[in-house]
Amino acid sequence: MRLFGRHIPVPQSVAMRRTLGGALVAGGALGFLPVLGFWMVPLGLVVLSQDSALVRRKRRQIEVKLGRRWKSGWFASDKDKG
Numbered sequence: 814m815r816l817f818g819r820h821i822p823v824p825q826s827v828a829m830r831r832t833l834g835g836a837l838v839a840g841g842a843l844g845f846l847p848v849l850g851f852w853m854v855p856l857g858l859v860v861l862s863q864d865s866a867l868v869r870r871k872r873r874q875i876e877v878k879l880g881r882r883w884k885s886g887w888f889a890s891d892k893d894k895g
Contacts, residue, residue, distance in 0.1 A: 814859075814860075814863060823860055823863065827864055830860055830861070830863055830864055831861065831864060833857075833860050834857045834858070834859075834860035834861035835857065835861070836857070837853045837854070837856050837857025837860060838853070838854055838857035838858065838861070839857075840853045840857075841853030841854030841855075841856075841857060842854070858872065859872060
């Protein structure tokens with residue numbers, strides 16, 4: 814899987830991807846615990862997006878929106894603007 818220009822290996826089996834994605838989302842819901850974190854929710858949704866058209870569509874929309882903001886300078890620091 815390619816995300817933000819980087820290759821990320823994921824399991825080849827559909828069942829393993831769904832299990833991994835579901836576990837990441839469930840672990841992210843318990844993000845207030847020390848080992849788990851809220852960062853697991855978006856990562857789980859990215860893994861699930863390979864097999865679900867609805868999640869894939871939403872992920873792509875967010876990725877395009879962030880890419881447009883990035884290019885327009887929305888995320889640029891003050892040093893980059895001057």
